[in-house]
Amino acid sequence: MQRLYQETILKHVKNPHYYGTLDNPSYTEEGRSMICGDYVKLYVQIVEDKITDICFDGDSCAICTASTSIMVKRVKGMKIADIKILRDKFFGLLEGKDLDLDSELNVLAVIQEFPSRISCAKLAWEILIKE
Helix, strand or coil: HHHHHHHHHHHHCCCCEEEECCCCEEEEEEECCCCCCCCCEEEEECCCCCEEEEEEEEEEHHHHHHHHHHHHHHHHCCEHHHHHHHHHHHHHHHHHCCCEEEEEHHHHHHHHCCCHHHHHHHHHHHHHHHC
């Protein structure tokens, strides 16, 4: 289990990126995990189909917090269509597909060894873009 909480994951738990709220977001979305009890709320500013600002808050486990922190850092400045592609690749990584994403997202690949924690890593990604 110690491998699950690697240095990068702990870094994001102790000092998550963009933790907080936005004054006038384009939209907010929240999600809960019944498995772990995670709660995440996203505050998103979109201009011309691009995320120009994003923050989050909530109460979640280390895996969910780290995944959300990595996600908001990664998607800020991206177009929605590109985020969908990245999300699908990230979900593939969690399912054990041999995908090479950026180093911080790759750190989360270890979660595939703990199937009950995969939903924790996916929560913020699922609520960011609902289809």
